[in-house]
Amino acid sequence: MPYPVNLTVEYPQRLSRGILILRTLFAWLYVGVPHGICLALYGIAAFFATIIAWFAVLFTAKYPKDLYNFVVGYKRWELRVRAYLLFLTDQYPPFSGSE
Numbered sequence: 001m002p003y004p005v006n007l008t009v010e011y012p013q014r015l016s017r018g019i020l021i022l023r024t025l026f027a028w029l030y031v032g033v034p035h036g037i038c039l040a041l042y043g044i045a046a047f048f049a050t051i052i053a054w055f056a057v058l059f060t061a062k063y064p065k066d067l068y069n070f071v072v073g074y075k076r077w078e079l080r081v082r083a084y085l086l087f088l089t090d091q092y093p094p095f096s097g098s099e
Contacts (some may be wrong), residue, residue, distance in 0.1 A: 019090065029087055031093070035081045038089055038095060039074075046074040073097025 023031075053067040073096075080093035 011088055015087060015090055020087065023085075023087070031081065031085060035077075035093065035095070039081065040073050042077065042097075046071050061083055070097075 029049050049067045053063055053071070055068070056064050057060070075097075077093070077095075077097040081088050083090070084093050
């Protein structure tokens with residue numbers, strides 16, 4: 001994976017107004033609850049992975065690739081959910097941290 005990590009969100013020219021109203025009223029329910037629970041657990045694991053990676057970098061001077069991919073996957077997923085909740089995209093975020 002290239003370093004630094006890049007994230008590109010293409011802002012749509014026009015958002016669906018009907019979906020916009022529904023998302024404004026109910027996004028916390030159909031996005032916040034399922035993604036929130038999964039991201040909370042994933043975030044705790046990413047926090048501990050970061051601590052382990054810190055010790056690995058301290059002693060080996062290298063960031064382990066698997067830990068890097070794990071933490072980057074968490075950040076990708078989190079940013080996709082945030083972009084959806086902030087109306088930057090109409091695409092529902094997948095339950096995945098992969099590209």
